[in-house]
Amino acid sequence: MRIAVLAHEQFPDRAKTAVGILRYGDQDVVAVLDRDSTGTTVGDHLPDIEQSDVPVVESVDDAPEFDALVVGIAPIGGGFEESWRPDVRSAIERGADVIAGLHYFLSEDDGLVALAEEHGAELRDIRKPTDDLTVAEGVARDLDAEIILTVGTDCSTGKMTTTLELVEAAREAGLDAGFIPTGQTGIMIADWGIPIDRTISDFTNGAVERMLKEKADDHDYLFVEGQGSIIHPAYSAVTCGILHGAMPDYLVLCHEAGRDAIHGYESFSIPNPGEVVDLYRDLADGVTSTELLGGALNTYELDEEASERAITEYERDIGAPAVDPVRHGAGKLINQL
Amino acid sequence: MRIAVLAHEQFPDRAKTAVGILRYGDQDVVAVLDRDSTGTTVGDHLPDIEQSDVPVVESVDDAPEFDALVVGIAPIGGGFEESWRPDVRSAIERGADVIAGLHYFLSEDDGLVALAEEHGAELRDIRKPTDDLTVAEGVARDLDAEIILTVGTDCSTGKMTTTLELVEAAREAGLDAGFIPTGQTGIMIADWGIPIDRTISDFTNGAVERMLKEKADDHDYLFVEGQGSIIHPAYSAVTCGILHGAMPDYLVLCHEAGRDAIHGYESFSIPNPGEVVDLYRDLADGVTSTELLGGALNTYELDEEASERAITEYERDIGAPAVDPVRHGAGKLINQL
Numbered sequence: 203m204r205i206a207v208l209a210h211e212q213f214p215d216r217a218k219t220a221v222g223i224l225r226y227g228d229q230d231v232v233a234v235l236d237r238d239s240t241g242t243t244v245g246d247h248l249p250d251i252e253q254s255d256v257p258v259v260e261s262v263d264d265a266p267e268f269d270a271l272v273v274g275i276a277p278i279g280g281g282f283e284e285s286w287r288p289d290v291r292s293a294i295e296r297g298a299d300v301i302a303g304l305h306y307f308l309s310e311d312d313g314l315v316a317l318a319e320e321h322g323a324e325l326r327d328i329r330k331p332t333d334d335l336t337v338a339e340g341v342a343r344d345l346d347a348e349i350i351l352t353v354g355t356d357c358s359t360g361k362m363t364t365t366l367e368l369v370e371a372a373r374e375a376g377l378d379a380g381f382i383p384t385g386q387t388g389i390m391i392a393d394w395g396i397p398i399d400r401t402i403s404d405f406t407n408g409a410v411e412r413m414l415k416e417k418a419d420d421h422d423y424l425f426v427e428g429q430g431s432i433i434h435p436a437y438s439a440v441t442c443g444i445l446h447g448a449m450p451d452y453l454v455l456c457h458e459a460g461r462d463a464i465h466g467y468e469s470f471s472i473p474n475p476g477e478v479v480d481l482y483r484d485l486a487d488g489v490t491s492t493e494l495l496g497g498a499l500n501t502y503e504l505d506e507e508a509s510e511r512a513i514t515e516y517e518r519d520i521g522a523p524a525v526d527p528v529r530h531g532a533g534k535l536i537n538q539l
Numbered sequence: 540m541r542i543a544v545l546a547h548e549q550f551p552d553r554a555k556t557a558v559g560i561l562r563y564g565d566q567d568v569v570a571v572l573d574r575d576s577t578g579t580t581v582g583d584h585l586p587d588i589e590q591s592d593v594p595v596v597e598s599v600d601d602a603p604e605f606d607a608l609v610v611g612i613a614p615i616g617g618g619f620e621e622s623w624r625p626d627v628r629s630a631i632e633r634g635a636d637v638i639a640g641l642h643y644f645l646s647e648d649d650g651l652v653a654l655a656e657e658h659g660a661e662l663r664d665i666r667k668p669t670d671d672l673t674v675a676e677g678v679a680r681d682l683d684a685e686i687i688l689t690v691g692t693d694c695s696t697g698k699m700t701t702t703l704e705l706v707e708a709a710r711e712a713g714l715d716a717g718f719i720p721t722g723q724t725g726i727m728i729a730d731w732g733i734p735i736d737r738t739i740s741d742f743t744n745g746a747v748e749r750m751l752k753e754k755a756d757d758h759d760y761l762f763v764e765g766q767g768s769i770i771h772p773a774y775s776a777v778t779c780g781i782l783h784g785a786m787p788d789y790l791v792l793c794h795e796a797g798r799d800a801i802h803g804y805e806s807f808s809i810p811n812p813g814e815v816v817d818l819y820r821d822l823a824d825g826v827t828s829t830e831l832l833g834g835a836l837n838t839y840e841l842d843e844e845a846s847e848r849a850i851t852e853y854e855r856d857i858g859a860p861a862v863d864p865v866r867h868g869a870g871k872l873i874n875q876l
Contacts, residue, residue, distance in 0.1 A: 340772035340804045403743045404736040406776035433825035435677030438783045439743035442769075443776025467677045470826060481825055488770035488818055489807060 203228075203393070206265045206298075207274040208235045208289055213258065214247045219303065219387045220274030224251050226366040227391045233265035234258045234274070235289060262292035272390060273302040280305030280329070290314065294323045303328040303386030303397075328389045331400045331409070338407035342449040343490045345418035347380075348539070350495060351450035352428040353482050355472045356464050357437060359456040360527070362388050364498040365427040367527035368454065371536040372423055380421035382413050384444060388427045398429055399440050406443025414448060423539070426450065432482055435467050445486055452495035453486070454535060455479055455520055459501045459512040476519040496535040497524035540730070543570045543602045543635075544611040545626055550576060550595065551584045556640065556724045557611030561588050563703040564728045570602035571595045571611075572626060599629035609727060610639040617642030617666070627651065631660045640665040640723030640734075665726045668737045668746070675744035679786035680827045682755035684717075685876070687832060688787035689765040690819050692809045693801050694774060696793040697864070699725050701835040702764040704864035705791065708873040709760055717758035719750050721781060725764045735766055736777050743780025751785060760876070763787065769819055772804050782823055789832035790823070791872060792816055792857055796838045796849040813856040833872040834861035 207224070209217035213236040224231055224244060231253050234244060237260050245254025259265050271293035277283060282304055290300055290308070294317045302308050308325040309315065318325050342349065350368065352361040362385060372379035381388070383395035401409045410426065417424055426448045430437030457475050464470040472478070479494055486492040499516045501509035509526055517524045525534045544561070546554040550573040561568055561581060568590050571581060574597050582591025596602050608630035614620060619641055627637055627645070631654045639645050645662040646652065655662050679686065687705065689698040699722060709716035718725070720732035738746045747763065754761055763785045767774030794812050801807040809815070816831055823829040836853045838846035846863055854861045862871045 338773040340807060399739075399741040401740050402736075403738050403740045403777050403780060404774065406740045407773050432779075432822070435783055435786075435826050436675040436744050437741065438826070439776045439780025440740050442779035443740060446772055446775045449772075464677075470677060473825075478825075481821055484818055485769070485822060488810075488815075489772050489775070 203230065203270060204232050204268040205229045205270045205272050206233045206235060206262065206268045206293070207231055207272050208286060209274045210236050210286065211238045212236070212275045213239060217275045219276065219390055221248065222362065222387045222391050223272065223274060224248065224253055224256070229393070231256050232268045235261060235265070237261070262289045262296070268298055270299040270301050273300070273304065276304060276386070282306040282308070282311070291317060294318050294321050297321050297323055299324040299326060301326045301328060301390065303390055305329060328386050329397050329400055331397055335396070335401055335405040335409050335412070337404060338411045338447050342411050342414050342447060345414055347414075347418040347421055347424045348452070349414065349424050349426060349448055349450045350452045350454065351426040351445065351448050352454045352456055352498070353441070353445065354428060354431045354456045355433070355475055355478050356431050356458070356461060357434060358465060359458045359461070360498060360500040361428040361456045364454060364456050364527045364532065365425050366391070367532040368425045368535060371532040372425070374533065375536050377536070377539070378422040380417045380424050382417065382424055382426040384410065384427045384429055398444060399437075403439060406440060407447030410444050410447030428456070431464070432485060433470070433472065433478060434464055435470055442485065445482065446489045449490040450486070450492050452493050452539070453482055454495050454498055455482070456498045457500070457516065459499055459504055459509070459516070474519055475516060476521065479520050494520065494522045495538050496522045498527050498532070498535070499524050501526045501529065540566050540607060541569050541605040542566045542607045542609050543572060543599065543605045543630070544568055544609045545572045545623060546611045547573050547623065548575045549573070549612045554612045556613065556727055558585065559699065559724045559728050560609065560611060561585065561590055561593070563707075566730070568593050569605045572598060572602070574598070599626045599633070605635055607636040607638050610637070610641065613640060613723070619643040619645070619648070628654060631655050631658050634658050634660055636661040636663060638663045638665060638727065640727055642666060665723050666734050666737055668734055672733070672738055672742040672746050672749070674741060675748045675784050679748050679751050679784060682751055684751075684755040684758055684761045685789070686751065686761050686763060686785055686787045687789045687791065688763040688782065688785050689791045689793055689835070690778070690782065691765060691768045691793040692770070692812055692815050693768050693795070693798060694771060695802060696795045696798070697835055697837040698765045698793045701791060701793050701864045701869065702762045703728070704869040705762045705872060708869040709762070712870065712873050714873070714876070715759040717754045717761050719754065719761055719763040721747065721764045721766055735781060740776060743777060744784030747781050747784030765793070768801070769822060770807070770809065770815060771801055772807055779822065782819065783826045786827040787823070787829050789830050789876070790819055791832050791835055792819070793835045794837070794853065796836055796841055796846070796853070811856055812853060813858065816857050831857065831859045832875050833859045835864050835869070835872070836861050838863045838866065
């Protein structure tokens with residue numbers, strides 16, 4: 203699928219979805235839309251990305267042919283920016299689909315719906331969960347695939363990135379690995395999935411289980427993107443639902459070096475990562491036992507030497523091998539399988 | 540409020556909501572509708588209930604004046620039985636509101652909506668959550684009320700009943716106690732509340748927190764109705780969200796004597812209740828620490844002597860005082876406060 207990615211005024215630093223798709227997606231990106239960086243290429247901003255010669259253009263009109271326009275940025279609150287409308291309309295008028303992971307549903311925008319009907323284009327709201335979800339049957343542990351789940355000490359500790367790096371490393375090692383996305387960026391990268399944080403609470407475990415059932419026959423290893431943290435005052439319900447719905451054989455604990463309090467909830471401290479591992483393991487064991495495969499440490503803020511030291515300390519804390527998957531890939535963890 | 544309670548062909552044994560309202564509700568019940576038991580009174584079926592002289596009648600036409608008709612039964616799947624429609628229509632035609640906790644929303648039934656508009660009646664679907672919920676702020680622990688949460692080893696272990704018995708015992712002891720309902724029966728009894736199992740998963744913790752914030756200034760003690768179990772393969776997300784959203788000062792663990800596997804998921808065993816307590820406490824501690832106030836044991840299946848033995852054994856397992864709240868009330872647990 204050929205796609206153009208809308209990332210106006212935010213590429214690359216505040217365009218997590220756009221960068222995720224460029225780095226990990228199977229889609230053929232033909233252009234990034236950012237009116238602030240017109241004339242550059244993706245490689246100018248992200249030297250380590252394969253699709254480095256993708257042009258950054260001002261609008262849909264300057265982009266080569268594509269099958270879908272993907273909204274690759276998400277403002278706080280998940281709203282739709284009216285400044286995007288001309289590009290969205292132009293894409294539809296070219297007959298392309300539009301894919302978005304906003305709280306604002308394009309498929310409920312009367313003007314866009316009418317235009318899409320006229321041009322035979324589809325409006326796909328990734329964040330709109332299907333309404334035929336149900337409660338879990340409790341069968342994930344019986345599926346014919348090894349299940350690996352990333353879990354975190356907090357939100358934004360690199361669970362999606364770690365999961366995708368694990369998939370990549372597994373494939374490099376010759377394993378048949380599949381990715382189970384649970385959040386809107388992961389879903390856009392994979393081009394399928396259920397946004398677990400938007401399901402009805404009673405169906406949280408069941409939604410994860412359903413994705414695993416769908417893919418268990420296709421792969422030997424399924425890597426599930428985790429969400430939130432079991433010690434997060436606001437998002438722990440989702441985390442727990444994923445843990446018990448997925449019934450993982452192995453956990454990978456994701457942590458950011460130096461973070462000692464919940465982001466945005468700073469009066470809640472993060473205990474030693476080793477204690478967090480114990481809690482995840484005990485909670486999993488209440489339903490189905492699991493093992494710690496290893497850890498992923500985000501050391502983005504540290505230099506190489508400090509990063510090495512932090513990883514060594516982290517390995518001691520959690521009692522298992524660890525990597526910074528962005529720096530070194532996740533091969534070391536895959537070797538544990 | 541004067542209410543009539545619809546419980547056709549199911550009163551009392553399969554009419555949990557009807558019985559809950561009769562036993563614990565503040566409403567003035569003027570009639571129970573059950574065409575199978577016409578001519579009897581509530582006291583004939585439930586000798587221990589205060590409103591014992593409430594007549595069981597065949598239809599709305601035989602009921603004295605009332606302000607609302609409450610659907611007091613819930614078929615598996617939560618559908619609307621067409622055989623109820625004549626009574627629902629008659630109630631609306633008398634100008635009464637209709638209150639239901641079904642998955643089928645009366646307020647989306649065109650025929651009933653039109654009739655209700657004509658007669659100035661309101662159709663209230665308890666299970667329809669408000670759409671202005673949001674994520675938790677993590678503030679329940681700062682509220683000016685002691686928070687007590689019932690938790691369970693499984694679903695249907697008596698959490699709602701225990702919570703209501705705790706409220707009753709607290710009030711008898713002169714404490715200013717409020718009830719925080721989280722399920723449809725509790726909400727119908729209390730005539731307010733958010734159905735926690737129907738919220739968007741990301742807002743589970745926040746929905747509980749919101750109810751506590753609303754009531755914290757009104758009471759010294761808030762008793763929160765728990766849901767599911769932290770070791771339940773399907774419903775643990777909701778349980779975890781309530782635990783961390785409520786940040787309880789005290790837990791009361793509810794268990795059914797002799798149950799050793801998850802109901803409906805029998806391949807998942809229930810460990811010793813003492814281990815379940817430890818898991819709840821550790822999980823709570825990850826956010827805010829809590830204490831075990833005591834245990835509630837459902838000994839409905841046992842005779843008096845076996846019940847006493849089971850309670851003693853349960854107390855030893857959990858290391859705290861326990862009661863069967865239906866047999867003996869919850870005063871013994873309130874004494875621990």
